[in-house]
Amino acid sequence: MGTVEAYETTAGRRYRVRYRTPEHRQTDKRGFRTKRDADLFLATVEVSKATGEYIDPARSRTTVAELGADWLAAKKTRLKPSSYAALDDAWRVYVEPRWGRTQVSAITYGDVRTWVTQLAAGTAKTNRQQHPRTIKQGARPKSATVVIRAHGVLASILDLAVKDRRIPNNPARGIDNLPRKLRKPHRYLTHEEIERLATASGDHATLIYLASYTGLRWGELTGLRVRDVDALRRRLAVNENAVRVGTEIHVGTPKTHELRSVPYPEFLELPIARLCEGKPRSALVFGEGVDHIQRPRASGSSRSWFVRALDDAGLERMTLHDLRHTAASLAISSGANVKAVQRMLGHASAAMTLDVYADLFDDDLDSVSTSLNAARAAAIARS
Template sequence: MTDIDLDAVEQWIATMNWTSGATVVIRDYGVLAGILDSAVKARRIARNPARGVDNLPRKQSKSRVYLTHDQVDQLAGAAGEHRILVYVLAYCGLRWGEAIGLRVKHLDLLRRRLAVTENAVQVDNVVHVGTPKSHQSRSVPVPPFLVVELARQCEGRGRDDLVFPGPAGQHLRRPVSTTGWFTRAVEKSGIPRVTPHDLRHTAASLAVSAGVNVKALQRMLGHASAAMTLDTYADLFDSDLDAIGTALDHARSAASVGKVWAEPPAGI
């Protein structure tokens, strides 16, 4: 470990850059840096030679696809028995694991709320149930049109039963990317190519276009802060920049008119 220096780390990163994508390189670098941080803490080495590298690749952010209300309807109509799940993903902004972890007892349809308290994550074909990504439960609003649909979805089920069960009442598995029900529904509906997680982005887009404030959107999505919501969906607030320019123009015009009225006529 004492033989590792900054040059060696940068050469290692340069080699990986030729063979691996940015996500893999950044992840592997993070593992190494974390190990060396522990070594510094244990006083095995004086300083972390992995800190201060300048050749880490940058991840290219992909442009998001936001569906319209009509496109969500088309996708839901093509999803068959998973129609209500599509609506919950697109209008409640749940992550996939949060949606398939919903149980009947988590729904309070009289108040039009659902409680996100569990997250079902699939790892190597095994589903592990834990807390949501933020490790905090949250209350999510349910649009009125979806209340009746969810009530029907829960008919004949016990409080501990899953709202969207898979075979034998177990957790629904993530759709296979190329042959699963979600991909087939996307192709059948003719909408732009999307993933289940894109429906969470769609929920944010539809909420912003409906005038929902950032703090409420943050609570719905379960983000740690409103700043995180703004950073994640900055592109959805471009119209706010136009509104700022318009507001400043109106303010300047109003000030100019006030100044004209305040000045006495010439010769008085």
């Protein structure tokens, strides 16, 4: 048990609590105005020690920046460069400026809630602000993705503080004012529209066809090598994903780390063979075979080949990723089952495919009601 001792100060009598930590290190806390308050604190300490919930005050004075460095280092070893870059950016731009110097024990639920509100409104302090008037002159609301990611970084760092027994609970969890991410409606092309877009794309026609009929991501398309093409089975082995992070191309495994084999239509046999002609097996299918081709911009004043092709084909502005949605739409409309579509797209599960493309199964609801009506009529007729 600890002890409670009185001592005199210029402001009057105060009380000091002396006690030992679970590691048997002696420490104290002073400044209690009444003996009752000191006794209550000591009782709380003893109970927390007995239940294994004791928090060392010295460890709780750790700052978010100190824990953030360790958290980011651990993430860097596990995540793909593109995923890590997003977290690192959220930390440097949004989390560290506001919370870096704050002790983890000083953070409250209300503080985090206010910060989330300010982030969404674009008035929170960030590393992109150059002077005090930036908030007034250039405040822009942040997207739900940005706010949720920044909050997730802070909450994850504080989770680490809880596990390290620096704080008893995480004040960033359970925040009720996080914005909701609204899923953008998918853009689907018809066979005729794909034909117009491919024709308008010129030398990039085969790339447009492959994206539209196989659902490969841009990094998977540009990471294809000659050895990945099985002309006899008309299959593409998806083994690599080439993603640009900053100014560098990082080559790694596909998004879900799952290697897969994707079929391509017969009409693409000759175009793919032409791309592979004269190249060694290790060469890239697209481009000259050595360097990965750059992703074209889908908007802006640069008018990339993709933007020009969309305009020439008379199509609305879209992204190359929308061609992946088109592949899913065409596969489902042709009668492919959900499991086959999941494997083609490289989704983690068929449930994910159903969730992402629920709008493509609306017609199935009509068939359900029709089948139920027929079953009822047959059952009544037999009775």
